[in-house]
Amino acid sequence: MRIGKGEYLLELAKRVNADFYYVNEGSNDDTQSKLTWIATKSKAQVIELKRNWGKGEAIRQGLREAIGFKEYEVLGYLDADGAFPVTEVERSTRLAREILNQSPTTDIYIASRIKLAGKEINRSSIRHYLSRLIITLIGFKTQNMPYDSQSGLKFFRNTEVLQVSLDKPFKTRWFFDLELMTRLGMQEKECTWEEPVNSWSDIKGSKIRARTILSIAKEIVVIRGLISRRQTL
DSSP, X not given: OOOTTSHHHHHHHHHSSSOOEEEEEXXXXXXXXXXXXXHHHHTOEEEEESSOOOHHHHHHHHHHHHHHHSOOSEEEEXXXXXXXXXXXXXXXXXXXXXXXXXXXXXXXXXXEOOOOTTOEEEOOXXXXXXXXXXXXXXXXXXXXXXXTTTOSEEEEEOOHHHHHHTSSOOSXXXXXHHHHHHXXXXXSTTSEEEEEOSEEEOOOXXXXXXXXXXXXXXXXXXXXXXXXXXXXO
């Protein structure tokens, strides 16, 4: 988790009408103390995982904790790197509540980073085209595949299906988003709603290495298998 000095998290808690759960996935630096300090300023909850199992497991544990701690109609998760401006998180949170509460068939809301006219989407070209290639490979012959399945800002209607979907760890590390959405019935026509955000900026940090490409290739096969099995049910 890249949180810097925590200004972004504090601003979120101040501006966004939501309860926040910070998940520390087994860091060995001062992240836990930073999160604890931020939580005292923002009345948030801190979840500390003793081992780094990856982003997907951190999100799964965070969602499960939120479900068990307090009853919410809508749950969501957000990358803590600040790529989504606070104004966009605020806007998306409001829209997600409206859409998920008004549409009984919609269970997933994605804040989509689609680069449309008038939108300020600053994204690495290499990452963008790699993402489009991956989604094409995964979504081949798959209906209702989201455009931006890897968006770091998503919301879900809190249903029994969601709770059951979070019972077991994900089989994939890079495509846990798609795995969760597949468990929730992503293939159903009106299950997912994508809303383009007005602005988003790529945050420099992790690099794509050769072994990462190999791992992604293996997981493409896994996630396609999971989607295919779901379609036959």
